[in-house]
Amino acid sequence: MSKLDSKIPEGQLDQKWTTYKSKVALVNPANKRSLEIVVVGSGLAGASAAATLAEMGYKVKVFCFQDSPRRAHSIAAQGGINAAKNYQNDGDSIYRLFYDTIKGGDYRAREANVHRLSEVSGNIIDQCVAQGVPLAREYGGMLSNRSFGGTQVQRTFYAAGQTGQQLLLGAYSALERQIGLGTVQMFSRHEMLDVVTIDGKARGIIARDLVTGKLERHFGHAVLLCTGGYGNVFFLSTNAMGSNVTAAWKAHKKGAFFGNPCYTQIHPTCIPVSGDHQSKLTLMSESLRNDGRIWVPKKKEDAEALRTGKKKPNEIIEEDRDYYLERRYPAFGNLVPRDVASRAAKERCDAGFGVNQTGHAVFLDFTFNMKEKYGRTEATKLGIEKPTDDQLKELGQAVVKEKYGNLFDMYAQITGVDPYEQPMMIYPAVHYTMGGLWVDYNLMTTVPGMYALGEANFSDHGANRLGASALMQGLADGYFVIPYTIGAYLSAEVTRMSAEKGKTDSIDKVKTNHPEFEKSEKEVKERIDRLLNIKGTKSVDHFHKQLGHVMWDKCGMARNADGLKKAIEEIRKIRAEFWKDLRVLGSGDELNTELEKAGRVADFLELGELMCIDALHRNESCGGHFREEYQTDEGEAMRDDDNFAYAAAWEYKGEGQFELNKEELKFEAIKIAARSYK
Amino acid sequence: MSAGNMNLTLKVWRQKNTHSEGKLVTYPISGISPDMSFLEMIDVLNEELINKGQEPVAFDHDCREGICGMCSMYINGRAHGPKRAITTCQLHMRSFKDGDTIVIEPWKAKSFPIIKDLVVDRTAFDRIIAKGGYISVNTGSVKDANNIPIPKDKVDEALEAAACIGCGACVATCVNSSAMLFVSAKISQLALLPQGQPERNSRVLSMVEQMDHEGFGNCTNTGACEVECPKEISLENIARMNREFVMASLTKKKKKNTGGGAG
Ligand SMILES: Cc1cc2nc3c(=O)[nH]c(=O)nc-3n(C[C@H](O)[C@H](O)[C@H](O)COP(=O)(O)OP(=O)(O)OC[C@H]3O[C@@H](n4cnc5c(N)ncnc54)[C@H](O)[C@@H]3O)c2cc1C
Ligand code: SF4
Ligand code: FES
Numbered sequence: 001m002s003k004l005d006s007k008i009p010e011g012q013l014d015q016k017w018t019t020y021k022s023k024v025a026l027v028n029p030a031n032k033r034s035l036e037i038v039v040v041g042s043g044l045a046g047a048s049a050a051a052t053l054a055e056m057g058y059k060v061k062v063f064c065f066q067d068s069p070r071r072a073h074s075i076a077a078q079g080g081i082n083a084a085k086n087y088q089n090d091g092d093s094i095y096r097l098f099y100d101t102i103k104g105g106d107y108r109a110r111e112a113n114v115h116r117l118s119e120v121s122g123n124i125i126d127q128c129v130a131q132g133v134p135l136a137r138e139y140g141g142m143l144s145n146r147s148f149g150g151t152q153v154q155r156t157f158y159a160a161g162q163t164g165q166q167l168l169l170g171a172y173s174a175l176e177r178q179i180g181l182g183t184v185q186m187f188s189r190h191e192m193l194d195v196v197t198i199d200g201k202a203r204g205i206i207a208r209d210l211v212t213g214k215l216e217r218h219f220g221h222a223v224l225l226c227t228g229g230y231g232n233v234f235f236l237s238t239n240a241m242g243s244n245v246t247a248a249w250k251a252h253k254k255g256a257f258f259g260n261p262c263y264t265q266i267h268p269t270c271i272p273v274s275g276d277h278q279s280k281l282t283l284m285s286e287s288l289r290n291d292g293r294i295w296v297p298k299k300k301e302d303a304e305a306l307r308t309g310k311k312k313p314n315e316i317i318e319e320d321r322d323y324y325l326e327r328r329y330p331a332f333g334n335l336v337p338r339d340v341a342s343r344a345a346k347e348r349c350d351a352g353f354g355v356n357q358t359g360h361a362v363f364l365d366f367t368f369n370m371k372e373k374y375g376r377t378e379a380t381k382l383g384i385e386k387p388t389d390d391q392l393k394e395l396g397q398a399v400v401k402e403k404y405g406n407l408f409d410m411y412a413q414i415t416g417v418d419p420y421e422q423p424m425m426i427y428p429a430v431h432y433t434m435g436g437l438w439v440d441y442n443l444m445t446t447v448p449g450m451y452a453l454g455e456a457n458f459s460d461h462g463a464n465r466l467g468a469s470a471l472m473q474g475l476a477d478g479y480f481v482i483p484y485t486i487g488a489y490l491s492a493e494v495t496r497m498s499a500e501k502g503k504t505d506s507i508d509k510v511k512t513n514h515p516e517f518e519k520s521e522k523e524v525k526e527r528i529d530r531l532l533n534i535k536g537t538k539s540v541d542h543f544h545k546q547l548g549h550v551m552w553d554k555c556g557m558a559r560n561a562d563g564l565k566k567a568i569e570e571i572r573k574i575r576a577e578f579w580k581d582l583r584v585l586g587s588g589d590e591l592n593t594e595l596e597k598a599g600r601v602a603d604f605l606e607l608g609e610l611m612c613i614d615a616l617h618r619n620e621s622c623g624g625h626f627r628e629e630y631q632t633d634e635g636e637a638m639r640d641d642d643n644f645a646y647a648a649a650w651e652y653k654g655e656g657q658f659e660l661n662k663e664e665l666k667f668e669a670i671k672i673a674a675r676s677y678k
Numbered sequence: 679m680s681a682g683n684m685n686l687t688l689k690v691w692r693q694k695n696t697h698s699e700g701k702l703v704t705y706p707i708s709g710i711s712p713d714m715s716f717l718e719m720i721d722v723l724n725e726e727l728i729n730k731g732q733e734p735v736a737f738d739h740d741c742r743e744g745i746c747g748m749c750s751m752y753i754n755g756r757a758h759g760p761k762r763a764i765t766t767c768q769l770h771m772r773s774f775k776d777g778d779t780i781v782i783e784p785w786k787a788k789s790f791p792i793i794k795d796l797v798v799d800r801t802a803f804d805r806i807i808a809k810g811g812y813i814s815v816n817t818g819s820v821k822d823a824n825n826i827p828i829p830k831d832k833v834d835e836a837l838e839a840a841a842c843i844g845c846g847a848c849v850a851t852c853v854n855s856s857a858m859l860f861v862s863a864k865i866s867q868l869a870l871l872p873q874g875q876p877e878r879n880s881r882v883l884s885m886v887e888q889m890d891h892e893g894f895g896n897c898t899n900t901g902a903c904e905v906e907c908p909k910e911i912s913l914e915n916i917a918r919m920n921r922e923f924v925m926a927s928l929t930k931k932k933k934k935n936t937g938g939g940a941g
Contacts, residue, residue, distance in 0.1 A: 048817075051817070052816075052817040055816045055817060066740060066746070066748065067738060067748065067799070067800055067801065068800065068801065068803065068804050068844065069804070070747075070804070070844055071740060071741075071746040071747060071748055071844075073740070073741065073746075075741065075745050075746050075843075076741045076743055076745050076746065085823070087824060123818070125823045126820045126821065126822055126823045127815075127817060127818070127820055128823075129820075129823040129873070130813065130815045130820035130821070130823075130873055131812070131813050131815060131873070132812075132813045132836075132867065132868050132871050132873050132874055134833045134834075134836040134837040134840055134867065134871065135823075135833075136833070136837075137827075137828055137829075137830045137833045138830065139830050140827065141827025141828050141829055141830065142824050142827060143823055143824055159837055159840075160837060162745070162837075162841060165745055165841075165843075166837070166840060169840065172807075173807060173811055173812035173813070174812060174815075174817075176804060176807045176808040176811060176812060177808070177812040177814060179804075179808045180808035180809055180810075186804070188801065188804075211793055240740040240741045240742070240746065241739060241740050241741075241742060242740050274713050275711060275713055275714075277682075277711060277713075277714045277718045277721070277722065278718070279715070279717065279718050279721055279742065280742050282742075282743055283743075410743065410744070410768070413764060413768050413770070414715075414768075414770070416713075416770070416772060479817045479818075480817070480818075483817070537729075539724075539725055539728045539729070541721070541725065583728060585728060585731065585732070585733045585734070586733050590694075590695065590794070591695075591736055591793055591794045591797060592736075593734070593736050593737075594728070594734060
């Protein structure tokens with residue numbers, strides 16, 4: 001029998017969540033006050049969950065490693081958040097958002113979860129607006145929408161290019177309100193370094209105060225991991241520098257299965273790598289694909305001339321440009337999903353048509369829409385009958401500036417090139433991880449009492465996430481799902497508590513004095529000492545960069561069996577070398593950023609291996625997972641539904657040893673079909 | 679093109695912890711490329727220090743795209759360095775010349791104690807927000823988002839104020855260490871929106887009270903904060919906050935006089 005029970009409620013798909021909500025056990029207000037919940041992470045998922053649970057009456061503790069909960073990586077999301085509001089009256093519906101997400105995920109997500117996500121999406125927008133989040137509006141005062149990849153409707157809400165910032169500040173303000181009311185205790189500059197399990201249940205965490213270095217024990221009747229994604233395993237990614245897998249990985253080692261670790265999203269529109277010094281990559285929001293056309297030269301000699309600077313992009317005449325996305329995918333054009341767009345860029349660059357000095361870049365060109373779409377509309381508004389080319393450009397530029405000004409500025413800042421004058425250059429970069437801790441319908445991992453929310457879990461996006469859906473998922477999990485589903489577990493805890501009431505050895509009394517807390521703390525301490533005592537010769541970054549190279553070359557945009565086998569060998573070598581030759585200076589009893597990084601990279605070095613193992617076992621191509629052996633003659637991904645229509649959930653069996661469990665994916669509402677954007 | 683050719687002299691503030699004395703330490707550095715970001719240049723310095731067996735410089739940073747507000751560095755006497763409207767992580771070495779001396783210090787303000795090297799404690803900002811920088815609305819108890827139309831210009835103005843990243847450059851740069859720009863940005867955002875009206879008066883009073891309690895100084899209208907703010911938060915917000923404060927104080931008094939509810 002499978003060890004996995006996804007706990008999908010009975011009933012018709014569109015009724016499941018409603019029925020579930022009306023039946024799930026509730027916890028009465030008096031009992032809530034004696035229930036403690038540990039929330040690790042203060043991003044969209046963590047902040048929204050913590051604030052809501054505290055509003056409901058639970059006692060909540062929140063942890064983040066930054067100096068303030070407002071700085072979680074969600075702050076950096078630019079483009080927008082999806083919701084099936086159908087405000088544009090363009091045929092959107094809960095079903096359509098559900099369908100787009102399942103199809104976008106290449107039929108590798110769980111229907112029931114995705115449908116629920118789609119159902120609550122509208123409430124998120126309502127909630128955020130009520131909190132004072134200034135989402136963009138039209139002149140009539142109604143909310144505005146834009147389109148994102150993989151859809152044919154306009155359902156993306158936004159706040160200029162700062163959507164994540166504004167949504168997070170909304171959730172943060174709700175969280176701060178609870179902190180002010182004393183219902184939430186906040187621990188910033190704290191890093192969770194282990195989950196404590198007692199009799200198979202999650203009972204708290206060990207955290208390190210990053211300022212004093214002191215290890216602390218924190219008890220909880222439930223532990224919520226809202227710790228974000230692990231894209232930094234590639235060293236270079238669009239993630240913030242501190243984003244890591246540590247919390248999820250410790251949970252994995254304590255029994256939480258890891259779902260689909262190999263599903264990585266490579267985002268098509270990022271600023272290309274410029275040199276070895278590079279520490280991170282910068283995303284140019286997908287919303288730019290609304291108005292930018294992607295192209296490379298048709299002729300190799302033009303590409304060559306562009307690379308060496310002999311020609312400027314504007315000198316390549318229209319006939320000599322290959323708008324390859326519009327050519328290959330006429331129905332969706334520049335708005336194909338991310339995995340498709342990224343691979344198409346790689347294909348052109350590998351074939352020798354790439355630009356930039358490195359040959360690893362394509363153009364994202366706004367000239368056409370700037371002049372023809374916006375310039376002309378503005379000219380008409382102003383009653384200019386025959387606008388000149390310069391007028392069109394000037395009028396259009398003003399509109400583009402209003403829509404994307406901060407993104408254009410960011411581009412100019414980083415590259416030193418003015419994108420109003422020359423097309424942007426972009427190349428795919430690691431951006432998001434669909435994989436994460438396996439969770440059931442309740443968002444509970446395979447460890448009772450331990451939950452995973454937001455990017456940290458593996459749920460809703462299958463093998464590829466659609467743009468503007470991560471913010472939606474994080475907030476759905478935190479505001480609208482966990483407040484209900486946690487009741488199923490905690491109501492049973494209440495029963496247990498009253499049964500154990502008089503007992504002196506009850507966990508509710510013993511709490512962090514339990515031997516398991518002591519043991520975990522000791523293990524954490526030993527590991528820190530071990531890192532400090534290697535006293536080798538190489539910095540943490542040295543090993544991180546090595547790992548990143550292997551991952552990008554062999555487990556990145558395209559993978560094959562030979563490469564993955566080699567990668568596994570190489571990662572093991574780097575790991576062994578790391579534990580022999582790492583140099584971390586300073587001590588463990590103070591702020592020590594190198595020590596923090598060392599712990600994170602040590603975990604990446606284990607995760608990287610599992611990602612390759614997962615990629616190697618999945619003998620098909622789906623979404624972000626492209627195995628070169630499995631493609632059509634036209635280079636499109638070839639899925640194998642007979643053998644791989646399942647979520648892979650890996651169980652930790654000791655270093656470098658993992659056992660595969662499968663959750664069969666059943667498609668009842670949607671007919672599983674080839675995914676075409678042509 | 680990674681190998682660069684700039685040679686620089688860095689003078690970096692080193693301080694073991696809150697209680698110890700700090701001082702500027704000089705490090706020559708070479709081979710810096712103009713394409714590097716300022717923080718990547720510090721990465722290079724740290725890599726060199728580690729190789730030499732010396733402790734790297736501690737500094738706060740995370741997003742490296744100008745939005746998280748962590749990278750708090752005082753560079754050559756200016757918060758976030760010589761260029762306007764950007765954070766330290768967005769500053770590139772092409773803004774410097776070969777041979778330059780660059781002095782790098784932490785934010786210095788009584789309410790932002792130094793933790794180590796360039797890292798400071800800005801939790802005072804969080805405590806101010808916890809005193810009213812929100813709209814009291816519980817999850818789930820709300821109406822459809824389009825129920826209240828909001829004029830586009832109002833929302834756009836609110837967003838401009840809401841763009842504040844809580845970096846603290848305004849405080850660090852102010853001779854009085856005033857936090858008025860930060861606090862007023864939040865007050866303005868919520869005062870401009872219909873949703874913010876019910877708590878408009880109590881919000882400004884309690885946030886200002888907490889601001890004073892944290893030991894931030896008064897505003898004497900030098901305008902330095904606006905100049906150094908990476909998000910170009912406007913001084914108009916401070917003017918608005920002052921008006922809001924006066925109005926709220928008057929309302930509170932009136933209520934007291936008439937024996938009304940608790941202001
Ligand atoms: C540049 C960029 C742009 C994006 N744009 C969009 C967009 O437009 N639309 C969209 O839908 N999605 C977007 N995404 C994706 C989206 O932003 C993220 O997936 C989402 O914000 C993740 O939220 P989260 O709450 O799960 O985690 P995060 O926001 O990453 O928060 C993680 C939290 O966990 C804490 N933490 C982690 N580990 C530990 C530990 N060991 N101990 C203590 N605390 C810990 C951190 O301190 C932090 O508070 C973007 C992503 C990037 C990188
Ligand atoms: S007002 Fe400007 S300088 Fe002050 S904290 Fe906000 S963004 Fe930083
Ligand atoms: S590191 Fe985030 S703003 Fe500079």
